[in-house]
Each structure stands twice: as structure tokens, then as C-alpha cells.
Amino acid sequence: MSTARDDILSRIRGALEDIPSAERSEHVAIPRRYNEQESIPHPELVDRFIARVREYKAQVRRVTQDSLAASIASACTARSVRRLLVPADLPPGWAPVAIELVVDRALTYEQLEACDGILTACTLGIAQTGTIVLDSGSGQGRRAATLLPDYHLCVIYDDQIVGLVPEAVARLNDVAHRPDRPITWISGPSATSDIELNRVEGVHGPRTLEVLVVETVRTATSTDG
Amino acid sequence: MKYEPLPTRPGIRFEDAARAALDNTQLRRNMGKATQTIRAKRAVVVEELPDWQALREAGRAIKERTIRHLDQYLLELEASVQRAGGQVHWARDAAEANRIVTSIIQAEKAHEVIKIKSLTTDEIGLNEALLEEGIEAVETDLAELIVQLAGDRSSHILVPAIHKNRSEIRDLFQRKLGHSNLSDEPKVLAAAARAHLRRKFLTVPVAVSGANFGVAETGTICIVESEGNGRMCLTLPRVLISIMGIEKIIPAWRDFEVFLQLLPRSSTGERMNPYTSFWTGVAPGDGPRAFHLVLLDNGRSRVLADPVGRQALYCIRCSACLNICPVYERTGGHAYHSVYPGPIGAILTPQLVGVANASSLPYASSLCGACYEVCPVKINIPEVLIHLRGEVVREKQDHPTPGGPDVEGLAMKFLSYAFSDRKRYERVQKVGRVGQRLMTRGGVIDRLPGQLGGWTAMRDVFPVAPQTFREWWSARS
Numbered sequence: 001m002s003t004a005r006d007d008i009l010s011r012i013r014g015a016l017e018d019i020p021s022a023e024r025s026e027h028v029a030i031p032r033r034y035n036e037q038e039s040i041p042h043p044e045l046v047d048r049f050i051a052r053v054r055e056y057k058a059q060v061r062r063v064t065q066d067s068l069a070a071s072i073a074s075a076c077t078a079r080s081v082r083r084l085l086v087p088a089d090l091p092p093g094w095a096p097v098a099i100e101l102v103v104d105r106a107l108t109y110e111q112l113e114a115c116d117g118i119l120t121a122c123t124l125g126i127a128q129t130g131t132i133v134l135d136s137g138s139g140q141g142r143r144a145a146t147l148l149p150d151y152h153l154c155v156i157y158d159d160q161i162v163g164l165v166p167e168a169v170a171r172l173n174d175v176a177h178r179p180d181r182p183i184t185w186i187s188g189p190s191a192t193s194d195i196e197l198n199r200v201e202g203v204h205g206p207r208t209l210e211v212l213v214v215e216t217v218r219t220a221t222s223t224d225g
Numbered sequence: 226m227k228y229e230p231l232p233t234r235p236g237i238r239f240e241d242a243a244r245a246a247l248d249n250t251q252l253r254r255n256m257g258k259a260t261q262t263i264r265a266k267r268a269v270v271v272e273e274l275p276d277w278q279a280l281r282e283a284g285r286a287i288k289e290r291t292i293r294h295l296d297q298y299l300l301e302l303e304a305s306v307q308r309a310g311g312q313v314h315w316a317r318d319a320a321e322a323n324r325i326v327t328s329i330i331q332a333e334k335a336h337e338v339i340k341i342k343s344l345t346t347d348e349i350g351l352n353e354a355l356l357e358e359g360i361e362a363v364e365t366d367l368a369e370l371i372v373q374l375a376g377d378r379s380s381h382i383l384v385p386a387i388h389k390n391r392s393e394i395r396d397l398f399q400r401k402l403g404h405s406n407l408s409d410e411p412k413v414l415a416a417a418a419r420a421h422l423r424r425k426f427l428t429v430p431v432a433v434s435g436a437n438f439g440v441a442e443t444g445t446i447c448i449v450e451s452e453g454n455g456r457m458c459l460t461l462p463r464v465l466i467s468i469m470g471i472e473k474i475i476p477a478w479r480d481f482e483v484f485l486q487l488l489p490r491s492s493t494g495e496r497m498n499p500y501t502s503f504w505t506g507v508a509p510g511d512g513p514r515a516f517h518l519v520l521l522d523n524g525r526s527r528v529l530a531d532p533v534g535r536q537a538l539y540c541i542r543c544s545a546c547l548n549i550c551p552v553y554e555r556t557g558g559h560a561y562h563s564v565y566p567g568p569i570g571a572i573l574t575p576q577l578v579g580v581a582n583a584s585s586l587p588y589a590s591s592l593c594g595a596c597y598e599v600c601p602v603k604i605n606i607p608e609v610l611i612h613l614r615g616e617v618v619r620e621k622q623d624h625p626t627p628g629g630p631d632v633e634g635l636a637m638k639f640l641s642y643a644f645s646d647r648k649r650y651e652r653v654q655k656v657g658r659v660g661q662r663l664m665t666r667g668g669v670i671d672r673l674p675g676q677l678g679g680w681t682a683m684r685d686v687f688p689v690a691p692q693t694f695r696e697w698w699s700a701r702s
Contacts, residue, residue, distance in 0.1 A: 004314075004316060007317055012295050015526050015530035015535075016530075028294075029286065031286060109461060142510065143460040144511070165482055176443050179309040179504075179507060183503040184500065185501035185502075187496070187500075190500065191452070193384065193493070194387075195367070195386075197258070202419075204365075204453035204454045
């Protein structure tokens, strides 16, 4: 008896009989005449990123490296976050004082949910779309941790911001091949427009997303575009 | 709920169903508002991209490459998913896919599954099939939840409950979710759904999803969504089953640089949808411990066999063609009697189930071409509609309806006979001139007799002229 796999493959091959047998997939040309890189100066990219994150009704603020821990603490206080979930590999110097930190060492879902918020890093941001990208890299936690608490506080360094979607996709190429690195793109808080197309921010994921953009210390001659 | 393995009902004609829909003023108001709103949002964010047309060209080319070499890419995807720790299943049709999913759930001893909105699972009637085995499928998308609680059907592929207004939804939630004194504020209603589903997310052991894209090169599967219910389903249960139509494949990771620009802007009119999830097999310590990918044919290889019609398989389910379509805007999705409504449904459904089973759908269009203009992968929908109309006529010729003569076919045969010979044509003109006297009023024929009357129901016919040019010319010399 033939398997479903064999049957489907043979149906497909039969259906494609009109395709010349000498044709290889790479013979079908793909014109890539779209923009692959944004050409505007980097400071403008950062401005655009911030403006577009804000358009999604996410909170976004510029901070400096020196004030980072204090900014994290004040963001938590403003949101009445008392128990803050953090990944086990939180970068040094981020821990806010006077806030109880819950380190995610294989916590249960109930324990994750009992936290008021989650603090993470990210791998990059996309100015064109106001997107932050988590790729399960250091300081980013596992997926459940950025999902169950109702508040997500994400820190991005301004040199992590790229211009266009193609730049982000290119940077993620290596991790995309790895099973241990699931990727999540986040553009604003969760939202629905299912009722009369009225946009409601905050359904199942964190109802509040806050992004802190840290000014990277650079030399005067830096021309990173 | 009745088990319907096919996405369409052969006996029902679009024009009859549309008439019923047009009588529903509330539905028309809701649909009009919805389509106009999304259309306007889409136009703004598409306008913003200077390279939109180049992206469309690339999107179409990538899909064309994939479809022309589908067997190769499916084998590559299978190998990639298995390498990453996932299991791959193949399903010839809906029944086989449902059996595969049922047996995976039963092996987990689960009686309940949580679901991400998926047209593919609607197409195969998965929820109904699971119910027959005593397994409850809980829809977690807000609109799908509304439709499920109401025992209703989806009317739009992106916002399935668009035909219901807020007070209808409030009443439904009060009845079904045990609330009293719920306000009809969308924010309050969304919060009620959040509270209702949170426990399910945390406790149900198996999730079922569709797939927006599957990458042959890496084995990565991608789901785009807004509410976070997708992330919940993809992350929290211990087993994940994704059902993917075989045409949803893309060759390489890099291709996301095209589709993640085309899809959100065409679909919800956003620069990017709130959440996009990518996973490759099974990640240790993060998310499900087992991942099953079910590759579904269910008529797709039949669509593939038609060199004109196969472009329908390029579709990335954005729904831009629905929102722009003047016919869909007025009738809504139900009139199409398929999980795939609107212009794309009018070309996809007849090909999936055979034109004989959906012969009215290729006519559910004015051929204005707006759908082709907005399609992010440049599916030439009008071209396929006309092609399928030809198929419908051939089908009628090959299998005449037992109910009575095919008036249109007979009329065409007669005209072909009359037009193929000059003498014959002139004789017919003379006979016509005599015959039309009884029917001509005020210089036009406003009513043809018998079954020909259908033609004059909406328009007048000009009679044969008292003297033709040829007659005038020969009388003159």
C-alpha cells in the first residue's frame, strides 16, 4: 500500500507535467529590486524607531547607561510592579533597587504569572516598523516569561536598531537555523480589532509594553549608518 | 453542529445566497464599515513604501518558484523539520488530516485542545471531527471565540465576527460566559475573553494551529497574529500540532524580508502585526516538548494541475482582495458558502472542490480588477475567474443538467449556426424582423419570452434594424 507521502508527491509531479523537466528551482528568477538597507543617518533611525513604537501605544523612553538601573526602577514603580521577573542571565548593572526580583530558574507557569512584570533585553529593533525582536539570546528569557506577566519592560541599545525589515531578517539568519533559538517579533502590546474594528490594546499577551532606549556611548567620528 | 468535510455546499448558488445577504441591512452596514476602514488603513501604509511594487514582484516570483518545484521544497521542509526535532505527517485529504490530529491528541490522553485561528482547520472541519471523538476544541482568537460561542460561521478570513456588532457580542458573552452587567465597551469585552481563556492556556496540554509560512531551508514555521493567543498556544502546552497546506511553503529564511513586509500591510493595514512567532522544531526548556507538522493536500494538487489556475496557490491569506471587492463589500462572506470567501475564494473554492460543485462562484465578480491591483503576490484573479467561467461552460456541455435544457448553450449553438454562413444570417435577420414585431415597444424589446426572459430582466434588447447596411447599399446602386 502506498503512503500518503508517496501519493501526494506523485500527484504533485503529475500536476506539474507542463514544467520543462530541465528546469531547476533556481532557474525561476526572483527579482529583488526592493530596498535592502535604509540610507538615512543612524540618529534619525533611532528617532523613527521611537516614534513608531509609540504609535502602537507602547511606552518608550530614552535613557542613558548611567541612569539605566534607576530608570528601570522608576518604570516599575510607576506601574506598581513589586515583583519583577528577570531572566537568569540579566546583564550586570540592570537590577533595580527596592524592587523584588524573581529570577526565572525553571519556574512553573503559575509562578511566572504571579509576577507583576518581566524585564528583558532584546536582540535588535526595526525602525521601519517599530518592532523589537527577541531571539532567545542572552538576557531575553524564554518565551513563556515574556508572555504571562501583564507588563513587559524591554531594554534596547540604540546601536541595536536597524532600518528595514530585510536588515533584521539578514541578522537573524544564523539563529533561525537553530531549534534552541525561537524568535518573537513584538510590535506594540497585544491588540485586537475584532469588535467593530475598534482597536483594543492588551488582550492575552502583556497589556503594557515599555521600551527603554539606551544611548550608546560612541566616539565623535562614529558614522554607523 | 453538522460535520462538513468540504468547504462548500454544491446545491447553493452565490446569487441566491447574495440576495438573502443583501436584505440584511445590519450586515450590510457592518460589512461596509469594516471593509472601508481596513481599506483606508492599508492604502496609507502601502503608500508609505516606495518599493511596494518591487516587493510584490519578488513575492510573486518566490511563490512561483515554490509552486513550480513544490515536490522538491516539501521534501526539503520535511528533512529540515525532522532534523530540528519535529515530526512530519502527510494527509491526502481532510479525513486523513483529522485522523492524524485525533490520534496525536488521544495519545496524549487529552480531551480538550486550544486552537489558534486557522482557515486550514476550518477547511477540514477539524473541530467537528474532534467533537465526534469526544475532544473539545477551544478557539482562542477573540473573533473565533465569538463565532464559536454563537454557533455561527466566519464572514471574513481576517476578522471572522465582523458581521456582529458590540451589543450582539455583549449579549452573547453574558449568556455563554456567565457574566451579568457586562458593558458593551470593546475593552471590557476583550478583558472578559482574557479572563475566560487564561485558565485554558495554562492547563490544556495540546494546541492546534495552522501556519502562515513554513521555510524549506530551515524547517522554521511562522505564525503572525495580534492578540497573543497565538503565542500562548505555541508556547504553553506540551504538544503542538500545526496543520499546513502544502502551498504555504517558502524556500528560504531570507524570503521573510519580502513576506513580512507584504502580509501585515495588506492584511490589517499595519506596518507590522503585534506578534510574529518563529520556531524551528523543538526548543529544549522553552515551549512544547513535541512538535507535529501535518502537510495537507485536500485538493491542492488538483489546483496545481491547472497552469492558469495554480496561481491561486500563491495566496498568503491577507484578505486585501476581500476588502477592496465591491461585491464582497455588499454581500459579506457568508454568501460564498466557503471558508474562503471573496475574490480569492471565488477562484480557490471551485478549484479545490471541482467547478461542478461551486459553479456559481466564478460569476461572483464584476471583473473590475481591483483585487488584482491590491494582491501582494499579484494573483491575476480576473484572469482565473474568466478561465474558470470557461470551465463551468465546458462542464455544463459535458454533463447537461437533468432538470431541463441548457438555454444558454442552445442559444449559443443556434447563433454559431446562424453566424457561420452569410445567407443563413440574412435569412435569420428577415425572420427576426417579422418575429420581433409582437415584442417591440417604443423601439426596444423589453421582455423576451420563456427562459430567454432572464436576459431582459435587467436590460432591454435592440431589435433588428428595418434595413441593414448591406440592404441599403444594394438598394442604392
